[in-house]
Amino acid sequence: xxxxxxxxxxxxxxxxxxxxxxxxxxxxxxxxxxxxxxxxxxxxxxxxxxxxxxxxxxxxxxxxxxxxxxxxxxxxxxxxxxxxxxxxxxxxxxxxxxxxxxxxxxxxxxxxxxxxxxxxxxxxxxxxxxxxxxxxxxxxxxxxxxxxxxxxxxxxxxxxxxxxxxxxxxxxxxxxxxxxxxxxxxxxxxxxxxxxxxxxxxxxxxxxxxxxxxxxxxxxxxxxxxxxxxxxxxxxxxxxxxxxxxxxxxxxxxxxxxxxxxxxxxxxxxxxxxxxxxxxxxxxxxxxxxxxxxxxxxxxxxxxxxxxxxxxxxxxxxxxxxxxxxxxxxxxxxxxxxxxxxxxxxxxxxxxxxxxxxxxxxxxxxxxxxxxxxxxxxxxxxx
Amino acid sequence: xxxxxxxxxxxxxxxxxxxxxxxxxxxxxxxxxxxxxxxxxxxxxxxxxxxxxxxxxxxxxxxxxxxxxxxxxxxxxxxxxxxxxxxxxxxxxxxxxxxxxxxxxxxxxxxxxxxxxxxxxxxxxxxxxxxxxxxxxxxxxxxxxxxxxxxxxxxxxxxxxxxxxxxxxxxxxxxxxxxxxxxxxxxxxxxxxxxxxxxxxxxxxxxxxxxxxxxxxxxxxxxxxxxxxxxxxxxxxxxxxxxxxxxxxxxxxxxxxxxxxxxxxxxxxxxxxxxxxxxxxxxxxxxxxxxxxxxxxxxxxxxxxxxxxxxxxxxxxxxxxxxxxxxxxxxxxxxxxxxxxxxxxxxxxxxxxxxxxxxxxxxxxxxxxxxxxxxxxxxxxxx
Numbered sequence: 138x139x140x141x142x143x144x145x146x147x148x149x150x151x152x153x154x155x156x157x158x159x160x161x162x163x164x165x166x167x168x169x170x171x172x173x174x175x176x177x178x179x180x181x182x183x184x185x186x187x188x189x190x191x192x193x194x195x196x197x198x199x200x201x202x203x204x205x206x207x208x209x210x211x212x213x214x215x216x217x218x219x220x221x222x223x224x225x226x227x228x229x230x231x232x233x234x235x236x237x238x239x240x241x242x243x244x245x246x247x248x249x250x251x252x253x254x255x256x257x258x259x260x261x262x263x264x265x266x267x268x269x270x271x272x273x274x275x276x277x278x279x280x281x282x283x284x285x286x287x288x289x290x291x292x293x294x295x296x297x298x299x300x301x302x303x304x305x306x307x308x309x310x311x312x313x314x315x316x317x318x319x320x321x322x323x324x325x326x327x328x329x330x331x332x333x334x335x336x337x338x339x340x341x342x343x344x345x346x347x348x349x350x351x352x353x354x355x356x357x358x359x360x361x362x363x364x365x366x367x368x369x370x371x372x373x374x375x376x377x378x379x380x381x382x383x384x385x386x387x388x389x390x391x392x393x394x395x396x397x398x399x400x401x402x403x404x405x406x407x408x409x410x411x412x413x414x415x416x417x418x419x420x421x422x423x424x425x426x427x428x429x430x431x432x433x434x435x436x437x438x439x440x441x442x443x444x445x446x447x448x449x450x451x452x453x454x455x456x457x458x459x460x461x462x463x464x465x466x467x468x469x470x471x472x473x474x475x476x477x478x479x480x481x482x483x484x485x486x487x488x489x490x491x492x493x494x495x496x497x498x499x500x501x502x503x504x505x506x507x508x509x510x511x512x513x514x515x516x517x518x519x520x
Numbered sequence: 521x522x523x524x525x526x527x528x529x530x531x532x533x534x535x536x537x538x539x540x541x542x543x544x545x546x547x548x549x550x551x552x553x554x555x556x557x558x559x560x561x562x563x564x565x566x567x568x569x570x571x572x573x574x575x576x577x578x579x580x581x582x583x584x585x586x587x588x589x590x591x592x593x594x595x596x597x598x599x600x601x602x603x604x605x606x607x608x609x610x611x612x613x614x615x616x617x618x619x620x621x622x623x624x625x626x627x628x629x630x631x632x633x634x635x636x637x638x639x640x641x642x643x644x645x646x647x648x649x650x651x652x653x654x655x656x657x658x659x660x661x662x663x664x665x666x667x668x669x670x671x672x673x674x675x676x677x678x679x680x681x682x683x684x685x686x687x688x689x690x691x692x693x694x695x696x697x698x699x700x701x702x703x704x705x706x707x708x709x710x711x712x713x714x715x716x717x718x719x720x721x722x723x724x725x726x727x728x729x730x731x732x733x734x735x736x737x738x739x740x741x742x743x744x745x746x747x748x749x750x751x752x753x754x755x756x757x758x759x760x761x762x763x764x765x766x767x768x769x770x771x772x773x774x775x776x777x778x779x780x781x782x783x784x785x786x787x788x789x790x791x792x793x794x795x796x797x798x799x800x801x802x803x804x805x806x807x808x809x810x811x812x813x814x815x816x817x818x819x820x821x822x823x824x825x826x827x828x829x830x831x832x833x834x835x836x837x838x839x840x841x842x843x844x845x846x847x848x849x850x851x852x853x854x855x856x857x858x859x860x861x862x863x864x865x866x867x868x869x870x871x872x873x874x875x876x877x878x879x880x881x882x883x884x885x886x887x888x889x890x891x892x893x894x895x896x897x898x899x900x901x902x903x
Binding site: 172174180181182183232234235236238239240241242243244292294296297298299300361362363424425426427429430431432433484486487490492493494495498499 | 555557563564565566615617618619621622623624625626627675677679680681682683744745746803807808809810812813814815816867869870873875876877878881882
């Protein structure tokens with residue numbers, strides 16, 4: 138596994154991070170451009186809040202954990218300043234997208250903009266010690282918990298025919314928030330919440346398929362509707378390493394074992410044995426999924442698998458993890474990594490042809506790639 | 521062109537209509553199954569209101585214009601009974617999807633469910649003469665006009681940074697509603713409204729590209745954002761034949777000429793000269809579109825082009841229309857038509873491989889294929 142350390146360092150520090158440093162700063166209106174084409178040219182100056190916040194998180198994380206480089210903190214502060222000024226509506230909700238100047242463009246009936254803004258705030262708090270970041274993060278956390286408890290506050294009508302009432306995304310992201318809030322919340326509160334979130338993620342586990350289902354109804358797994366049969370292998374894989382982190386923090390070997398089992402289950406189910414790569418969406422019973430893009434290969438399930446497998450290997454030294462890691466690594470570096478212009482492409486069709494000549498867009502920014510590389514480096518250094 | 525008459529008759533009456541007659545009826549809870557796989561097996565018993573209403577429209581249209589077959593009227597009435605019982609919420613809004621029994625599952629912040637329910641009602645009124653259908657259609661039409669005038673009533677917040685304020689879909693579908701309301705509304709009202717809707721559709725015309733843009737801002741065409749650059753060639757093509765019908769009804773040779781020009785412009789821009797087929801979404805300037813499924817080939821842009829070209833040829837006898845028709849027809853019959861199990865497949869990747877082995881889903885039902893075939897037959901019979 139050790140051969141990968143240099144590859145990942147080189148990719149992160151000489152290709153990925155420089156790509157964003159060079160191309161993403163809007164020095165006139167603030168914030169970052171994230172819609173960047175193959176060579177880094179801006180093709181859309183909208184500011185997507187998920188990606189603004191995630192880039193703040195990323196650069197603050199580099200500053201906090203790799204090296205106290207002033208340029209990294211400056212980059213994070215540049216995005217944070219824009220978010221502080223423009224991300225929230227008067228009612229406290231966090232927008233999904235803003236125009237270049239920061240005027241609100243759209244808001245989702247979901248709480249993920251709030252979640253990503255929160256992790257930007259916690260990391261900036263760690264970087265600067267400025268208390269207003271911590272305070273705003275805690276305020277947002279309370280708002281997010283309100284949304285989890287009363288989803289109707291998000292504005293989507295709760296209708297009696299809809300059975301997909303429990304989504305994997307919620308406890309998963311919540312588990313990640315708790316990790317990011319470490320040291321900012323009362324220890325006991327954090328542990329209680331983490332324990333509940335772990336149970337909720339695990340309740341999505343399907344023992345027959347060996348992975349996590351996206352949607353449950355009140356009774357649990359249901360198979361008679363596409364919502365119930367929906368599998369997002371990348372999500373299931375990402376949930377595994379969120380669980381591995383939580384198991385590490387709390388010292389829970391059973392949770393670790395479940396996560397490692399689900400990781401292999403997700404890879405086995407999600408891997409396209411004919412054309413290679415991890416599918417985006419699948420149906421548990423092999424029916425046609427609703428999503429038109431279901432059989433596409435996206436960069437992020439591969440980055441999440443890459444890191445999850447590095448972590449899994451570091452914990453168990455099992456050859457199975459090593460073999461899967463090599464398969465995923467080779468696919469990702471073959472199809473997504475751009476040695477010429479930096480960063481990764483994001484979107485391939487089933488057969489690995491690029492469908493979009495872009496490095497960033499409305500959902501791809503400076504996040505999954507550098508996070509997976511940084512976290513993998515951290516683990517590989519300890520090996 | 522005449523060779524196609526028999527092909528279309530055979531496809532419509534021996535393959536497409538029988539597929540729905542045989543597989544779509546839910547005789548227990550009412551309404552239609554539309555999620556049918558390759559061989560017609562139900563893989564999702566949700567009832568999507570767009571498709572329920574469109575199938576009612578289709579069978580009532582066959583009954584009204586082809587032959588007074590009791591089975592066709594019965595099929596239409598079967599769906600209408602379910603819609604009458606379950607489609608609307610107490611506030612009058614029409615749901616997007618219902619569960620098998622008719623419980624509301626989801627509602628869109630768009631008015632298209634209302635529009636398709638309306639055309640089901642008008643066609644049932646023509647079939648039966650029962651006045652309650654006409655009355656409900658006119659009530660819905662008023663509601664739709666309210667939504668058009670005050671889009672905030674649909675529940676999507678109007679935010680100042682969003683410039684894509686005029687969508688082609690609105691005047692296009694409105695033009696189609698007016699066609700379906702012929703004889704049910706006051707003649708003068710209808711003509712005034714039609715004239716305004718024609719102008720609005722034409723305001724989307726981009727003379728440089730020769731086709732209709734999806735979104736305009738207050739000033740018209742804008743090119744600095746993906747919303748403004750968005751091209752949906754199938755939409756642009758469908759708008760052309762809506763305009764051709766309106767031009768025919770009102771006797772407007774200039775509108776006819778514009779529509780014919782846009783039709784060719786849309787085809788030239790939308791055709792994939794490398795891999796064949798009409799793209800789903802494009803960017804006017806060649807940037808990466810936001811939609812992951814942008815380079816896929818869907819059945820409906822091809823059915824709409826097929827009929828638009830038959831109609832165009834009947835009006836002008838120009839070889840250009842004949843040549844394009846043959847190209848589209850061959851692509852569609854090669855990639856989408858299933859001679860073995862009936863109906864058409866719906867979704868191919870850029871290279872024409874089926875991505876979904878289905879005949880119906882949440883957006884594909886008994887509508888675009890049989891409508892294009894029926895309308896083409898009607899025109900070819902007059903040739």
